[in-house]
Amino acid sequence: MKLLVTIFYAIIFLSSLFSYYLFKKERRRHKQTARLPPGSMGWPCIGETLQMYSQDPSVFFASKQKRYGDIFKTRILGCPCVMLASPEAARFVLVTQPHLFKPTYPKSKEKLIGPSALFFHHGSYHARMRKLVQSSFSPEATRKLIPDIETIAISSLESWANGQVISTFLEMKKYAFEVGILSIFGQLNKTYTYQLKENYSILEKGYNCFPTKLPGTAYHKASMARRRLNQILEEIVRERKENKLVAGNLLGHLLNFRDQKGNTLSDQQIADNIIGVLFAAQDTTASILTWILKYLNDDPKLLDAVKAEQKAICESEYGGNPTLTWAKTRKMPLTYRVILESLRKASIISFTFREAAVDVEYKGYLIPKGWKVMPLFRNIHHNPEFFTDPGNFDPFRFENPPKPNTYMPFGNGIHACPGNELAKLEMFVLLHHMLMKYRWELVGSASLIQYSPFPVPEHGLRVSAPFVLDKIRELAPSLRMVHSINALTWPFCLDSSERVVAINVSI
Ligand code: HEM
Numbered sequence: 001m002k003l004l005v006t007i008f009y010a011i012i013f014l015s016s017l018f019s020y021y022l023f024k025k026e027r028r029r030h031k032q033t034a035r036l037p038p039g040s041m042g043w044p045c046i047g048e049t050l051q052m053y054s055q056d057p058s059v060f061f062a063s064k065q066k067r068y069g070d071i072f073k074t075r076i077l078g079c080p081c082v083m084l085a086s087p088e089a090a091r092f093v094l095v096t097q098p099h100l101f102k103p104t105y106p107k108s109k110e111k112l113i114g115p116s117a118l119f120f121h122h123g124s125y126h127a128r129m130r131k132l133v134q135s136s137f138s139p140e141a142t143r144k145l146i147p148d149i150e151t152i153a154i155s156s157l158e159s160w161a162n163g164q165v166i167s168t169f170l171e172m173k174k175y176a177f178e179v180g181i182l183s184i185f186g187q188l189n190k191t192y193t194y195q196l197k198e199n200y201s202i203l204e205k206g207y208n209c210f211p212t213k214l215p216g217t218a219y220h221k222a223s224m225a226r227r228r229l230n231q232i233l234e235e236i237v238r239e240r241k242e243n244k245l246v247a248g249n250l251l252g253h254l255l256n257f258r259d260q261k262g263n264t265l266s267d268q269q270i271a272d273n274i275i276g277v278l279f280a281a282q283d284t285t286a287s288i289l290t291w292i293l294k295y296l297n298d299d300p301k302l303l304d305a306v307k308a309e310q311k312a313i314c315e316s317e318y319g320g321n322p323t324l325t326w327a328k329t330r331k332m333p334l335t336y337r338v339i340l341e342s343l344r345k346a347s348i349i350s351f352t353f354r355e356a357a358v359d360v361e362y363k364g365y366l367i368p369k370g371w372k373v374m375p376l377f378r379n380i381h382h383n384p385e386f387f388t389d390p391g392n393f394d395p396f397r398f399e400n401p402p403k404p405n406t407y408m409p410f411g412n413g414i415h416a417c418p419g420n421e422l423a424k425l426e427m428f429v430l431l432h433h434m435l436m437k438y439r440w441e442l443v444g445s446a447s448l449i450q451y452s453p454f455p456v457p458e459h460g461l462r463v464s465a466p467f468v469l470d471k472i473r474e475l476a477p478s479l480r481m482v483h484s485i486n487a488l489t490w491p492f493c494l495d496s497s498e499r500v501v502a503i504n505v506s507i
Helices: 002-033 049-054 057-068 087-096 107-113 124-136 139-143 146-160 168-185 190-207 218-242 250-256 267-298 300-318 333-346 377-381 395-399 420-437 469-475
Strands: 071-076 079-084 101-103 165-167 354-356 360-362 365-367 372-375 438-442 449-451 455-457 462-468 482-484 492-495 500-502
Touching (some): 049 057, 049 071, 057 079, 079 087, 087 372, 087 377, 107 190, 124 250, 124 267, 139 420, 146 168, 146 420, 165 168, 168 190, 168 250, 168 267, 168 420, 190 218, 218 267, 250 267, 267 420, 267 438, 267 455, 300 333, 333 395, 354 372, 420 438
Antiparallel strands (some): 071 079, 101 354, 165 462, 360 365, 438 462, 492 500
16 A cells, blocks of 8 residues: 555656656747847836837837847836737737737736626636626617616717817717626616715726825725725625526626636626626726717818718617617618727727736747737738728728738737627717717817827817707708707807808807
8 A cells, every 4th residue: 555655756756856857848939939029128127118108009019129130128117028919920929829828917906896807807707707798788688778868878879968168088988888887786776776886986086096005095096986886795795685686687697606616706806807797898888989079070071971970870770769679780881990900090998918827939939927918909000911992991801801910909819808709889879969969079189199098089079068959940940951050159149141140049
């Protein structure tokens, strides 16, 4: 018996030794054959952080790509990084060899969102959570939300139409938050929605701030808000369990989950994934909606064409009924192409981060273990080889599908966006009601880009609040068409020949 045990341990020891030898050999082989990608690591520690932040990051990456090619190294915020600006390299990292690269976020950010949120994970936990999130946001599940999303869109638009100047981005954030809450909880009472909104907005203010436990700082306030969010979510979960309200929304799926051994998810895992989804859903959708309005505003002919499409689809087939259905959204090719082109041109998620889990060799280059790896979506979307005249906003380019792996506004592979159908639907619904019923005007300049952290036009695109066209037509029946309204000249508006017409209305 003793001999058997000794043999067993000897085998374990020898096989460990052998694996270690193979591992070392493999590493040496990489080191001998592969070399680091070209590029500059900048100053010790800070690397090229200052260069990147002192200019538009997309200009920084584009100039590097021009100088070094599609794969180059740099050091940002103390981390050595390999940037990948070709579709093949992005595919290698995200789709074909994703197990070699793990998601990576600063610990301070992970703590605020919640460490169990799916996008911080890799492997079996990620796969299980992803399946669950994907089924909650499948096209079938999303479709059912249309009437409720419409209600939110209509009430958001009505709340803007009070003659003030609004920041489009901030208003779109409110809209996206409400839709996020709807898709996670289904119907949720107003008190909970208010409490979640209040605390979530404190959380996001601290998200990009210096992490410290010092009371009074934005990060500390955010940590406190995160704790309160846990309590609110626990309360909602308790109520839902008590009332057996575990329907087909995300919370329902999280509550119904059982693994192979019958284990359920903990309250913490549920809370982290809910906050994670809210985080992933809000600013992204709000930012792209803001860009869509900017691009349409910059091209009045295109705006008219999109409006005409919206109007035609309702009038021709549905007797003028402005209510949206899934079928209607499938019959708006121009609107859809405007959405696709906005996602390409704005490329609000310019790149993503991964970390090499082992030494990796790609096209003769070594990506050492622990280095950050960044597929650069924006550079690919703005490469003239894949998108002719990429700086031009041209929705008609999507009459033909883009080349494979060149279009990734929602990422690619095992971490690709599970909320993409919902995001597109939110855009369709808001655009439809806004274009059919409202008119707005830009206030001030919108030529610069601000990062918050997603790119948005400066000041979040300030517009004079949308005015209800029908209401104006009703009050000024002599006007054949209200051509333009300016918040500054309110309560005047211009008729189609640009004559100022005074109408004494308050909407
Ligand atoms: C226009 C709006 C949106 C854009 C451009 C966008 C883009 C992206 C991208 C590029 C990724 C992949 C990130 C990576 O690979 O590291 C991603 C992941 C994710 N998105 Fe979105 N997203 C949007 C809206 C939404 C919405 C509405 C939801 C929720 C319903 C959502 C939920 C998620 C989640 C949970 C992940 C993580 C998936 C995983 O790690 O498996 N996103 N999104």
